[in-house]
Amino acid sequence: xxxxxxxxxxxxxxxxxxxxGYAMIPVIEQQVSSHGWMTTQEFTDAIAVAGMSPGPIGTNxxxxxxxxxxxxxxxxxxxxxxxxxxxxxxxxVAAFFYKIHHNHWVKAAFYGLRPxxxxxxxxxxxxxxxxxxxxxxxxxxxxxxxxxxxxxxxxLLYVRLHPFFVIVLSGxxxxxxxx
Amino acid sequence: xxxxxxxxxxxxxxxxxxxGQQQWKLLRDIFISFFxxxxxxxxxGYAMIPLIEREVxxRRGWVKSRDIADVFAISESIPGAIAVNSAVFVGxxxxxxxxxxxxxxxxxxxxxxxxxxxxxxxMQVHDHPKVExxxxxxxxxxxxxxxxAGIKIGKTAVLDKATLAAALATTAVLYFLHLNPVLxxxxxxxxxxxxxxxxxxxxxxxxxxHEETMKYKYKDYFIGDGI
Numbered sequence: 001x002x003x004x005x006x007x008x009x010x011x012x013x014x015x016x017x018x019x020x021g022y023a024m025i026p027v028i029e030q031q032v033s034s035h036g037w038m039t040t041q042e043f044t045d046a047i048a049v050a051g052m053s054p055g056p057i058g059t060n061x062x063x064x065x066x067x068x069x070x071x072x073x074x075x076x077x078x079x080x081x082x083x084x085x086x087x088x089x090x091x092x093v094a095a096f097f098y099k100i101h102h103n104h105w106v107k108a109a110f111y112g113l114r115p116x117x118x119x120x121x122x123x124x125x126x127x128x129x130x131x132x133x134x135x136x137x138x139x140x141x142x143x144x145x146x147x148x149x150x151x152x153x154x155x156l157l158y159v160r161l162h163p164f165f166v167i168v169l170s171g172x173x174x175x176x177x178x179x
Numbered sequence: 180x181x182x183x184x185x186x187x188x189x190x191x192x193x194x195x196x197x198x199g200q201q202q203w204k205l206l207r208d209i210f211i212s213f214f215x216x217x218x219x220x221x222x223x224g225y226a227m228i229p230l231i232e233r234e235v236x237x238r239r240g241w242v243k244s245r246d247i248a249d250v251f252a253i254s255e256s257i258p259g260a261i262a263v264n265s266a267v268f269v270g271x272x273x274x275x276x277x278x279x280x281x282x283x284x285x286x287x288x289x290x291x292x293x294x295x296x297x298x299x300x301x302m303q304v305h306d307h308p309k310v311e312x313x314x315x316x317x318x319x320x321x322x323x324x325x326x327x328a329g330i331k332i333g334k335t336a337v338l339d340k341a342t343l344a345a346a347l348a349t350t351a352v353l354y355f356l357h358l359n360p361v362l363x364x365x366x367x368x369x370x371x372x373x374x375x376x377x378x379x380x381x382x383x384x385x386x387x388x389h390e391e392t393m394k395y396k397y398k399d400y401f402i403g404d405g406i
Contacts, residue, residue, distance in 0.1 A: 016364040022328035055290025056260030086259035112371020114336030119349025121329035132318040152323030174316020
């Protein structure tokens with residue numbers, strides 16, 4: 001039953017959603033693809049729409065995927081899946097382990113976790129780049145995509161442009177070029 | 180950072196007022212406080228932090244100013260969106276499990292509705308040629324957003340040769356073997372513990388954290404800015 005699948009899939013994702021924001025996108029994408037709910041390109045569009053909405057992008061993407069797959073019940077199932085781990089773990093920590101973030105072994109665990117998540121995101125970026133034509137056989141389209149990618153990254157890194165505006169501006173450029 | 184002692188079970192305000200009508204009023208207040216915060220922040224949970232602080236510490240007085248940094252630090256380490264984690268944390272602190280639920284629903288509900296609305300809108304218009312053209316541009320930008328998240332986390336993650344090797348190895352493994360990333364993340368925590376023990380055995384100094392993450396800063400935390 002697809003609602004249950006949505007719930008459990010996002011539940012698992014929710015438990016490993018370290019890093020916040022776009023860091024979790026590659027994990028969600030892998031699960032979404034392997035369940036056949038969306039293609040990578042469709043999911044990229046989903047992230048863009050999710051990024052234009054207020055709120056955490058991981059949860060927003062989950063809602064989008066759920067809605068597209070199974071309507072409103074699907075959206076509720078996937079959203080519930082994403083937030084239940086937060087509920088459980090935060091309550092557990094608040095009730096019993098509030099000093100846990102100073103624990104030496106917890107810090108050690110994060111010491112290993114962070115580079116692995118970094119590697120995961122790098123892989124994700126490559127995968128998304130290939131699926132969306134930023135990397136690939138040379139053509140006018142690829143060159144434009146590559147330039148847009150570079151410009152967006154520059155804007156994020158050095159101009160500190162907010163992601164919302166990066167999305168909107170790239171959309172306008174897209175209309176200007178392809179519209 | 181000096182950790183102030185937080186006496187959870189002696190927390191006076193929460194335990195005193197958990198009675199009857201006052202409990203419902205409190206839950207309603209929690210719900211409303213977090214509901215208000217939800218819709219105004221774009222770009223991700225970290226943008227909500229100053230808003231949560233202003234509401235919960237200054238306006239409502241539910242959490243003391245010296246404790247709120249701890250709340251955020253802990254919420255940041257727990258998987259999931261920091262906004263949701265912080266909301267659940269504060270909600271639990273004030274009114275136990277019902278408070279946690281009220282806060283969670285409050286913070287998720289508005290963005291849930293907005294996303295659905297955008298989703299419906301998108302599904303109506305996405306075949307329109309101008310919309311498709313726009314998204315061709317947006318897709319390239321989205322790749323940049325993901326790359327940016329990687330760079331930000333990379334700065335706090337890659338501290339020495341061991342972590343650099345771990346990051347590159349992960350990318351290679353995922354690229355060539357297509358293992359399930361969820362398993363790899365789970366392995367990540369164990370890897371960290373293993374690496375630290377090995378280094379200590381070898382007598383090497385282990386720098387566990389990027390210095391900057393020890394000071395809490397508010398700006399520019401919207402995309403995976405360190406775990």
